Amino acid sequence: MGPGAGPGAASGAAPGVRLVQKVSATRVFARIAPHVVPALDRAVHRLTRGRVLLSARMLPGVVLTVPGARSGRLRTTPLACMPQPGDGGAGSWILIGSNFGRPGHPAWTANLLAHPEAAVINWKGAGIPVRARLLEGEERARVWETALTFWPPYAAYQARIDREIRLFRLERREAAGPGEERGGSG
Template identity: 35%
Template sequence: MTESPFPDVRWGSESSILRKPAIAFAATKPGSWVIRHLAGVDRRLLERTDGRFTILGPIAAPVVLLSTTGCKSGKIRSSPLLYYREDDRLFVVGSNFGQNHHPAWTSNLLKEPRATVAIGGKRIPVTATPVTGPEKVRIYAEFADLARAYSEYQSRTDRDMRMFALSADAAS
């Protein structure tokens, strides 16, 4: 197994009494609405702390701040996202809370796969690769295991949710 270039540092605890009800709430439509509307607050917190702190921290949620180049504006756009880690890669999925349109960050990565993640107090340049086929099915099951909300998101839309593997650039 390769050592990951991404720090595995999260605050909070997976055994927190808040974790189970918070994940259950996130799987509901009102929960999705609340989290979607708190994303701006979370983005600012993650930006100021280089990914050390997130509003989902007390439940030890694996959150990364992904910064992409806007495909229309050319400006840097940042999105707080849950991730799944496997060896030296992070995976992110464009669930968009089960909405019928892709989140903008996925279009940004399709046009320009070079991006940056803020995680555990570090900013790391990455390259995104779309995940497809059996690997995508397998990794999505890991997301659903991580937070059952992902099963709910999948049931809300017929859209094929985009997924990306993020690999640290060689220079980082």
């Protein structure tokens, strides 16, 4: 999705979207959502065999599977994403480590930093091996501005924490081994 596109695109947001954005920017939401939203997403994703993410009704989403930074065990996390245009569809995906505006970085960001070549996403029911890259400098600044247009509550999240929210670009890569294409389904 290019700049100005997406659910939060300034003046084009529907009243329902604006209401969800307003609620999403609150501290109460930041306390409750991390416990409720991922659990609901995982359940619906599992029940629909990877075809539906409940939160994707509001924002595009992927299910990320990556080895844990310390344990090495596969960790599966449903996440909002910003798909970036490419040949014939999404060429890459931007993940935003907002953690709903809570102080610590989300665990999945440490997992991507530790294992950038081992990630798989489930995107619209398809398992796709990806390479993760932490965005920095000018590239990060450009993508952050796009993210704020895409989903304005990110500004409220950043304003109430001291850490810089991590942004990652996920790009397709060749599968490393058999069975990897199924990754991310739960």
